[in-house]
Amino acid sequence: MTYTFLRTTIFYIMSLLLCAELYAAVNIVECEDKNGERSFQKTCPPGLTKVGDKKINTGKSLKSKTKNIKAIIYSIPDCESCIEIRELLNVKNVSIEEKNIDKNLELQKELTDLSGSLKVPTTIIGNSILTGYNRSDFINALKKAGYTEDP
Numbered sequence: 001m002t003y004t005f006l007r008t009t010i011f012y013i014m015s016l017l018l019c020a021e022l023y024a025a026v027n028i029v030e031c032e033d034k035n036g037e038r039s040f041q042k043t044c045p046p047g048l049t050k051v052g053d054k055k056i057n058t059g060k061s062l063k064s065k066t067k068n069i070k071a072i073i074y075s076i077p078d079c080e081s082c083i084e085i086r087e088l089l090n091v092k093n094v095s096i097e098e099k100n101i102d103k104n105l106e107l108q109k110e111l112t113d114l115s116g117s118l119k120v121p122t123t124i125i126g127n128s129i130l131t132g133y134n135r136s137d138f139i140n141a142l143k144k145a146g147y148t149e150d151p
Contacts, residue, residue: 068095071096072098074123075121089138092149115131127145
């Protein structure tokens with residue numbers, strides 16, 4: 001990997017991040033392959049090693065004026081959608097309770113009783129039960145729960 005390619009990749013990632021209206025700050029990781037070549041990713045793919053991470057401020061602040069909104073995420077390890085949900089809720093300053101249902105029969109029964117299925121991620125925000133990750137569904141559920149953003 002050449003220095004120009006690395007610089008171009010960083011510029012591209014930074015441009016995308018600055019255009020994303022959702023994130024006040026994002027985390028990226030620096031990954032290294034077995035040849036010592038490095039790249040920046042959201043998460044390191046298999047075969048690459050994480051050598052560093054950075055939180056990049058996009059210059060936007062989307063803090064909630066509304067207090068006490070809480071979300072419960074039913075998840076399992078290595079769940080990419082769970083990471084995206086966590087990032088969205090963190091940016092929105094929503095408190096999160098995460099319940100790892102992997103190998104926990106009691107939590108699996110709790111989730112099945114609550115949602116009617118054993119699907120992850122399942123997120124509870126107010127009276128809304130969300131399965132999977134769809135950004136607009138999460139924004140709507142947050143609004144229904146009383147979330148507002150600073151202008």
